[in-house]
Amino acid sequence: MILPTDFEMQLDGLEIEKRDYQLAAVGEVIESLPDASVLLNYPYGTGKTVITLLAFLAIKNENPNAKFIFTSAREAAGLRCRQALEMAKKFGFIEKIGYLYDPTGKGLSLRQKSKMYEAASVVFSPITALMNDHFEIRSKLKIDILEGINLCVIDEVTDILARDMSGFRLSKYFEVLFRRREKVQTFPILGLTGTRDRQKTNAIIKLLEKDKTKLMQRLDLSPYETVTKFQKIKREDYIKIDQLISTQITKPIEMIQKNLDSNLSRLEIIKLSYGGILDRLQAEPKDYPFKIGKYTVKDKETKEELKNAFLRLFKLTHSRLLLLESTPGEFLKYIEDEENKELFKTIIEASKEMISYRVDLPRYDEPEEKTTRGLVQPKVSTALDLIHEHLIRGAQILLFTRYLALGEQIYRLLNVLKYPDVKYLSGKTTEDMRRITLKEFDDGNVNVLVFTPLGGRGLNLDAADIVIHLDITTNVDDMIQRRERARGCLEYVLVLEGTSEEKKVKEYEELINKEEKKEETPEE
Numbered sequence: 001m002i003l004p005t006d007f008e009m010q011l012d013g014l015e016i017e018k019r020d021y022q023l024a025a026v027g028e029v030i031e032s033l034p035d036a037s038v039l040l041n042y043p044y045g046t047g048k049t050v051i052t053l054l055a056f057l058a059i060k061n062e063n064p065n066a067k068f069i070f071t072s073a074r075e076a077a078g079l080r081c082r083q084a085l086e087m088a089k090k091f092g093f094i095e096k097i098g099y100l101y102d103p104t105g106k107g108l109s110l111r112q113k114s115k116m117y118e119a120a121s122v123v124f125s126p127i128t129a130l131m132n133d134h135f136e137i138r139s140k141l142k143i144d145i146l147e148g149i150n151l152c153v154i155d156e157v158t159d160i161l162a163r164d165m166s167g168f169r170l171s172k173y174f175e176v177l178f179r180r181r182e183k184v185q186t187f188p189i190l191g192l193t194g195t196r197d198r199q200k201t202n203a204i205i206k207l208l209e210k211d212k213t214k215l216m217q218r219l220d221l222s223p224y225e226t227v228t229k230f231q232k233i234k235r236e237d238y239i240k241i242d243q244l245i246s247t248q249i250t251k252p253i254e255m256i257q258k259n260l261d262s263n264l265s266r267l268e269i270i271k272l273s274y275g276g277i278l279d280r281l282q283a284e285p286k287d288y289p290f291k292i293g294k295y296t297v298k299d300k301e302t303k304e305e306l307k308n309a310f311l312r313l314f315k316l317t318h319s320r321l322l323l324l325e326s327t328p329g330e331f332l333k334y335i336e337d338e339e340n341k342e343l344f345k346t347i348i349e350a351s352k353e354m355i356s357y358r359v360d361l362p363r364y365d366e367p368e369e370k371t372t373r374g375l376v377q378p379k380v381s382t383a384l385d386l387i388h389e390h391l392i393r394g395a396q397i398l399l400f401t402r403y404l405a406l407g408e409q410i411y412r413l414l415n416v417l418k419y420p421d422v423k424y425l426s427g428k429t430t431e432d433m434r435r436i437t438l439k440e441f442d443d444g445n446v447n448v449l450v451f452t453p454l455g456g457r458g459l460n461l462d463a464a465d466i467v468i469h470l471d472i473t474t475n476v477d478d479m480i481q482r483r484e485r486a487r488g489c490l491e492y493v494l495v496l497e498g499t500s501e502e503k504k505v506k507e508y509e510e511l512i513n514k515e516e517k518k519e520e521t522p523e524e
Contacts, residue, residue, distance in 0.1 A: 007058055010096075022047055025216065026054045029190065032214045033059070033151065037189040039205055041217040043480075048192045049084050052153050055190070056097050056122060059150060067148050068122045069130065072155035073174070077126035079454070080155050082431060085124045097121045110137055117145040127154075131173040146180065149187045157191035157204055178207070189213075196480060196511065226483055227490050228512055230505060231386070232497040235378045237353060239498040241323060244347045246500060249316050252309035259302050259309075260295045273314045281307040315340055324501045325471035326403040328377055364388065364419045379470055379494045380410055384417070386468055386492055387448060391419065395465035396441065397448045402471050404428070404452060410470070411450050421447040427454030453478065467491045472504045479508050 008023065025040065029051070032038050042048055052070065059066045072080045085102055087093075094100060098121030108116075114137045117123060123130065137143050154160065160174050181187055189208055195201060196219060205213045249266075256269050280292050281303060289298045297303050319340075322331040332351055335344035344351075359381050361374045367388065374380075387397055401407045404426055411424035423437045423446045440446045442463050449464075453473070467489050473479055483491060493508070495501050 007061070010057070010061075011054075019047070021218065022051050022054065025051045026058055028216055029055045030058050032216075033188050035188075035212075037191070037208045037213040039157070039191045039193065039201070039208060039213055039215050039217075041193050041195065041201060041215065041219070043194050043219055046194075046218075048194075049087055049155070050091075052190060052192065053084070053088055053091065053093055053097075055151075057093065060097055060121070063150065065148075066150040067120070069146075069149055069152045070122060070124045070155065071127045071130055071152065073127045073159040074156050077128070077155075079427075079431075081124040081126055084155070086431075086435070088122070088124075100124060110140055113137065114141055114143050114145060118143075127173045127177070131176055134176075147185065149185070151188055151190060152177070152181075153190045153192065155192050157193045157208075158195050158200055160204070160207060194480070228483070228493065228509075229491065230493050230495055230509065231382060232495050233378050233382050234497045237350070238323065238378065238496050241347055241350055242320060242496075242499040242501075244350070245316055245320050245323070248343075248346075249313065252313040252316070255305055255309040256313070259297075259306050269313070270317055273310050273317065278307070278310045278314060281310060312343065315343055319344065320500060322403075324496055324499055325401070325406065326377070327380075327405050327409050330403070330405045361413065361417055362388070363417050364391070366418075374413060376409070376413070377406070378496065380406070380413070382494055383410065383468055383470055384413065386466070387414070387419070390466045390490075391447055396444065396446070396463055397466040397468065398464040399448065399450045399468045399470060401450070401452060402473060406470060407450050407452050414448060414450075419448060421445060422450070423448070424450040426452040464489050469493045472501060472508070480511070483512075 007026075025042070029038050029040070040048055040051065042051075056066075056068050059068075070081060070084050071077075074080055082102065085100055088097070088100060099116075099119045101116050101120040101123045113133055117133070117137070125133075134145055137145055181189075191204060191208055193201075193204065201215070201217070205215060253266055253269055256272075257264050277292060281297075285297075285303070288300065288303075289296050291297075297306065319331065319335055322334050334340060335348060335351060341348070358373055359376060361376075361381075361384060363369060383399060387399070390397060399410065401410070407424060407426055411422065414422045423440070425434055425437055429437075437446065437449070441449050444463070467483070469479070469492065472493065472495070493505055495505050
């Protein structure tokens with residue numbers, strides 16, 4: 001199948017930024033189908049969803065009866081699918097490609113659902129909802145809603161590796177989807193990602209069928225230079241507490257290495273602790289020995305030792321995240337919780353001293369008068385200084401944080417200090433309010449936009465002049481995602497000096513330097 005010669009003419013009525021690389025990508029995708037799957041590895045913010053929707057249109061030109069699935073397994077899968085659906089509405093794709101199914105309606109009978117699937121040209125649905133519907137409708141109504149699918153799109157396809165790379169099985173929903181594709185009906189998959197990790201790229205291709213998957217990769221699509229500054233913040237009490245927590249982490253790690261694998265690194269063990277291994281250990285096995293991923297637990301005593309070690313490790317690493325990346329109040333509340341008090345008894349007193357950290361905060365409208373006293377984390381104080389410095393120059397500012405508590409705190413502070421036109425988006429924000437706020441930011445009517453990852457998922461943020469990372473994600477791809485969605489800006493990464501946080505930014509810094517050197521080297 002090739003891209004129709006009159007395809008561009010058909011887009012005249014659609015409000016799409018017609019970038020050459022997007023149309024070229026559509027042509028390359030269409031050329032590969034239906035004989036091969038495609039992994040589209042373009043940087044974040046380059047419009048992979050637009051490419052996907054245009055591909056649907058192009059396929060419809062040749063086959064009016066074609067049917068498509070757009071699915072995702074992200075924590076925000078429902079949000080991503082709704083975003084793609086709203087984009088299709090905005091571009092006028094409703095009229096062009098037919099009925100769209102949004103699986104948010106409650107109270108629909110299976111019969112009604114099956115009719116909606118039958119009528120849909122494109123199904124936008126999280127993988128869990130899609131495969132649950134598929135199972136129920138097939139078992140009770142004997143109707144296969146996946147029959148006749150011409151193309152399945154998996155948004156943020158790196159997520160299908162989340163369990164696989166942690167030593168666990170692939171998500172059962174993708175297992176069913178892939179098994180069906182192999183045994184019942186062959187259909188190509190278009191995987192969307194923006195990873196610079198070669199290992200992840202190769203692992204995805206392997207899952208999508210190595211011999212039948214084409215890699216379309218362009219990681220050079222950053223039209224503007226982004227300048228990154230690592231803002232180091234010195235606070236002795238934070239360093240002291242971080243080191244106390246770090247000392248306690250050694251013991252459970254050694255216990256896990258002894259019982260699982262002496263060659264396991266700290267990082268691999270911490271990934272396991274966040275990857276669901278504790279749930280597996282807390283369940284009672286049928287017999288011993290039993291397998292957890294690729295590791296063997298030989299007896300009940302070993303299982304109990306591992307369970308206690310992983311539980312301690314999880315609590316210690318989580319407390320460190322709260323210390324370095326959330327509010328003082330959230331951290332203290334966690335370590336003083338009745339369930340955790342015994343584990344953290346040696347650091348509670350030192351933490352109460354830290355919690356007394358108060359600063360004078362200047363009002364935006366009267367900067368010489370420091371009238372407000374604030375109980376804040378050191379990064380918040382630094383972030384306020386940066387916001388004030390750039391806001392008076394007329395900049396538009398984005399501030400990212402991983403934690404709701406921290407996002408809410410800085411949003412409240414900015415309002416109390418009379419900063420003009422400040423908005424906050426999180427996973428709790430309604431879709432309508434989110435859409436209105438983003439338009440206001442694009443139009444220049446919002447000066448400071450505070451985000452959590454869920455609030456900012458899947459967005460183009462070209463309007464930003466300044467981006468402030470209040471905390472660092474453990475996944476470097478997420479940092480790159482933020483950086484590339486707000487291209488051509490000045491980026492600040494706030495780091496508590498002397499703490500474990502410095503190690504987390506090292507990989508990010510090295511990756512940025514590597515990319516810059518690559519751009520400076522002329523092609524032969």
